[in-house]
Amino acid sequence: MQALSDVDFEVRNGEVMALVGDNGAGKSTLIKCIAGIHGYDSGEIVYDGKPVHIHGPKDAAKLGIEVVYQDLALCDNLDVVQNMFLGRELHDWLYRLKEPAMEQRTVETLSSLAVTTIRSIRQPVASLSGGQRQSVAVAKSVQWNSRLVILDEPTAALGVAQTRQVLDLVKRLASQGLAVVLISHNLNDIFEVATRITVLRLGRDVGVYERARTTEDEVVHAITAGIPTKVAGIAETDPTVVS
Amino acid sequence: MSSDVDVAAPGIGLPEGGEPDEPEGLGRRALVNLRSGNLGVLPVAIGELGIIAFFAFTATNFFSSANFVNVIVQMAGVTMLAYGVVFVLLIGEIDLSIGYLSGIAALAVAEFQLAGSSHDYAGWAAIALGILIVAGIGAAQGAIVALVGVPSFVVTLAGLLIWQGVILHVLEIRGVIVIEDNLINDTANYFFSDRDGWIIAAIIGGAYAIIELSGAIAQRRTGIPLRRTALMVAKLAGAAVASFGIVAICNKDRGLPLAGLLMVVFLVALTFLAKRTSFGRHVYAVGGNAEAARRAGINVARIRILVFTISGIMCGVGGVILAARINSVDLNVGGGTLLLDAISAAVIGGTSLFGGRGEVRSALIGSLVIATIGNGLNTGGYKTGTIYIVTGVILLLAVTLDTIARRLQARSGR
Numbered sequence A: 001m002q003a004l005s006d007v008d009f010e011v012r013n014g015e016v017m018a019l020v021g022d023n024g025a026g027k028s029t030l031i032k033c034i035a036g037i038h039g040y041d042s043g044e045i046v047y048d049g050k051p052v053h054i055h056g057p058k059d060a061a062k063l064g065i066e067v068v069y070q071d072l073a074l075c076d077n078l079d080v081v082q083n084m085f086l087g088r089e090l091h092d093w094l095y096r097l098k099e100p101a102m103e104q105r106t107v108e109t110l111s112s113l114a115v116t117t118i119r120s121i122r123q124p125v126a127s128l129s130g131g132q133r134q135s136v137a138v139a140k141s142v143q144w145n146s147r148l149v150i151l152d153e154p155t156a157a158l159g160v161a162q163t164r165q166v167l168d169l170v171k172r173l174a175s176q177g178l179a180v181v182l183i184s185h186n187l188n189d190i191f192e193v194a195t196r197i198t199v200l201r202l203g204r205d206v207g208v209y210e211r212a213r214t215t216e217d218e219v220v221h222a223i224t225a226g227i228p229t230k231v232a233g234i235a236e237t238d239p240t241v242v243s
Numbered sequence B: 001m002s003s004d005v006d007v008a009a010p011g012i013g014l015p016e017g018g019e020p021d022e023p024e025g026l027g028r029r030a031l032v033n034l035r036s037g038n039l040g041v042l043p044v045a046i047g048e049l050g051i052i053a054f055f056a057f058t059a060t061n062f063f064s065s066a067n068f069v070n071v072i073v074q075m076a077g078v079t080m081l082a083y084g085v086v087f088v089l090l091i092g093e094i095d096l097s098i099g100y101l102s103g104i105a106a107l108a109v110a111e112f113q114l115a116g117s118s119h120d121y122a123g124w125a126a127i128a129l130g131i132l133i134v135a136g137i138g139a140a141q142g143a144i145v146a147l148v149g150v151p152s153f154v155v156t157l158a159g160l161l162i163w164q165g166v167i168l169h170v171l172e173i174r175g176v177i178v179i180e181d182n183l184i185n186d187t188a189n190y191f192f193s194d195r196d197g198w199i200i201a202a203i204i205g206g207a208y209a210i211i212e213l214s215g216a217i218a219q220r221r222t223g224i225p226l227r228r229t230a231l232m233v234a235k236l237a238g239a240a241v242a243s244f245g246i247v248a249i250c251n252k253d254r255g256l257p258l259a260g261l262l263m264v265v266f267l268v269a270l271t272f273l274a275k276r277t278s279f280g281r282h283v284y285a286v287g288g289n290a291e292a293a294r295r296a297g298i299n300v301a302r303i304r305i306l307v308f309t310i311s312g313i314m315c316g317v318g319g320v321i322l323a324a325r326i327n328s329v330d331l332n333v334g335g336g337t338l339l340l341d342a343i344s345a346a347v348i349g350g351t352s353l354f355g356g357r358g359e360v361r362s363a364l365i366g367s368l369v370i371a372t373i374g375n376g377l378n379t380g381g382y383k384t385g386t387i388y389i390v391t392g393v394i395l396l397l398a399v400t401l402d403t404i405a406r407r408l409q410a411r412s413g414r
Helices: A027-035 A057-063 A080-084 A099-112 A130-142 A160-175 A187-193 A216-225 B025-035 B042-058 B065-090 B098-113 B123-148 B152-174 B182-189 B194-221 B229-252 B258-276 B278-288 B290-295 B300-325 B338-348 B361-379 B384-412
Strands: A016-020 A045-047 A050-052 A065-068 A148-152 A179-183 A196-201 A204-210
Touching (some): A016 A027, A016 A160, A027 A179, A057 A065, A065 A130, A080 A130, A080 B278, A099 B194, A130 A148, A160 A187, A204 A216, B042 B384, B065 B278, B065 B300, B065 B338, B098 B123, B098 B152, B098 B300, B098 B338, B123 B152, B123 B300, B182 B258, B258 B278, B278 B300, B290 B300, B338 B361, B338 B384
Parallel strands (some): A016 A179, A016 A196, A065 A148, A148 A179
Antiparallel strands (some): A196 A204
């Protein structure tokens, strides 16, 4: 079965590219290809102007591509520091953990992202609010010098204030020069933070819209009834990811 | 907590909630722990004190130094098994084969040391071989769980039957194998002289102080302010009082048992493994959220296999001590309430059956509770049935507490 065909997707440094589409449009498949979780049969990934091959999550991580999965990123029973370094703990030759160093780097990362609502970095993640948890998940993904961060539905299941918190964080990531891909069903959120919007429909891309020059109605129309051709007025982009 | 409504305006951010080391930090921490489902050892410690007080007044000969030493020796074997159980429970699995695995280890050790046979190995070699065998069995069972995906309950239930069968096969013909090797028997029957006991107490108290203080100094060097200084002083004083107190009581009778020291040595080593190494961190992560652990790049199957191997090793250690206590291996080896006592010990001590929460020390504390009840009801002249009923009720209480704590955790999250 073919999940995606003829899809061009591009994200630049310092921009938030929203990826929207109805259920089954192929959003998740597309990011899984970029993250190395799925393979792809044909197509090309261009990163930093050079063609690259991504055959597994490790390849993606090596390139600086990190994905923040909805609700699957954190261990509730571990504290903030433990989650931030999960799987990549700092340790000495005896495999003894370097807790102070990890605490220090956690504090630095969180403050560089202006995540200030977490009272103690030693409290278990279970005791954090949804917005705080999402912030920790994002901070975890960016602390490894990542350059492309993909957020899968980061505001689903969050309240108003907590959504605010996460959206601010998304803007801050882009303003720090990272390329950000945001998958969401919520057009309000998207129109607030996105620089550009890519719409997928039935496994094809039906257009790339610049936020400043489009309306919610136009995007909704593209999601529900878009025709898979290039939309006039938008320059043709090079195939797939360019960061 | 008010933090749920805190919103950081872009770039501004609320003032950091007073850093985590406020004077009321201890109380707050306890509250946070409680809300997130970490009951800690407090309920069990209080329960144990109650049990001791009850028997001190009702059972003659209970509150004596001789009986104190008895309890230490009686609980040592079960405690070793329970240490392994803690790791298995931490990854959210169960190991029902531990009772008879310890029996297999005891049987192997007894066979290897057998004088007059073709394999009359030295005590230490027999012990090493016995432990190696059950470590291998544990690893094999773990591999079936981790790589094939058969539920651990079924794999280890099959193990329980298989290893019991093996023991019956061998011992129905052989009857009883007597252990004559001194080193093996010493694991349960050696008592340190008064002077050695004091030296050991000093070493344990001193080593604990050095580790705590060096950790604090390392933390200070990175510029993170020291938290909970009062707690640290209290812990150091507590460790010193406990180690010297225990030796003082033992010295009034036969002296500090080697089995007691072994319990402490394994407690320290396994706590280090669980809390201070990346392996231990991954064990907690797999129990907390295996999918998150996998996406963080942790080899989940490897962790599961290693944990079942640890369980096997601890069965070996416990099996040797249990056999040494009666200087022999017979048809009952590894049977009786051993399996249930070991799992109950870990759970009563506060390790969650649902994975991800618990400490190695909970095995020691839970095992102490079970041994105290058994010993107290025995010296008080109660029947075995009463011991089972009381232990069962306490186990039910412990699991109920755990379940309630987990509910609270689910509620406090999000």
